[in-house]
Amino acid sequence: MLSSFGTGAMMITVFLLLIAIYILLRFLKGGENREYIEMDEAQEAARISQIKKKEKEFLDSFTGPMLEDGIEDLDMAIESIKLGAEYFDNGAFVEAGEEFVAARKSTDESAKKLKEVIAMVEDPAHTNSVMAKKVLEECKMFREGSERMEKACDAMLDGNEKEAKELAANKEKLLKMAKEWTR
Known part of the structure; x- marks a missing residue:
């Protein structure tokens, strides 16, 4: 009976030893798995960053030219405002009125293109979207001034x-904005 007890105890001891070795190996391999997981996470982050960069470049390829067109239209409006103010000062009110109408139409075209840029870009912090919003605000001010x-x-x-003097009271402010406007 003693020999069977010894054999049983030895078998239990060997079994417990195998379990301990298994746990120890599992523990050691777990560290390696963590390293692989960290490497995978770093690779995934790099891949996501690369995808976002490609998306930004893709958006820039569409919105960049549209933004430039909108800014060019605003440039034309500003030139019309300057010319219209010069005609107004010289008493050529018909020509001045035509220039201010042209300025208003150019600001409307500019605003239309800038709104398209804003609509295309989902990220409000995107460079072209921010620039389009800024230029759109300036378009509104130039349009109001040219309409007055x-x-x-x-x-x-x-x-x-x-009535004309009241309406033209902001002419100097409009001209100052036009002279200070830069891209």
Whole structure:
């Protein structure tokens, strides 16, 4: 009976030893798996970063030219505003009115293109989207100013100088904005 007890105890001891070795090996391999997992996570992050970079380049290839077109339209509007103000100062109210109408139309075209850029870009922090929003705000100010000057020209043609002076009161501010405007 003693020999069977010894054999049983030895078998249990060997079994427990095998379990301990298994746990120890599992523990050691777990460290290696963590390294592989960390490497996989780093590779995944690099891949995601590369995908985002490609998406940005793709968006820039579409929105960049549209943004440039919008800015060019605003440049034309600003030139019309400057020319219209010069005509207005020289008393050529018909020509001045035509220039302010052209400026208003150019700002409308610019705003249309800039709104398309904003609509195409989902990320509000995207460079082209931020720039388009900034230029769109300036378009609104130039449009309002050119519309007031157009009405001032019409008032001068109708012989209503008092109303024309009230409408043209912001002409200097409009010209200052036009001279200071840069891309």
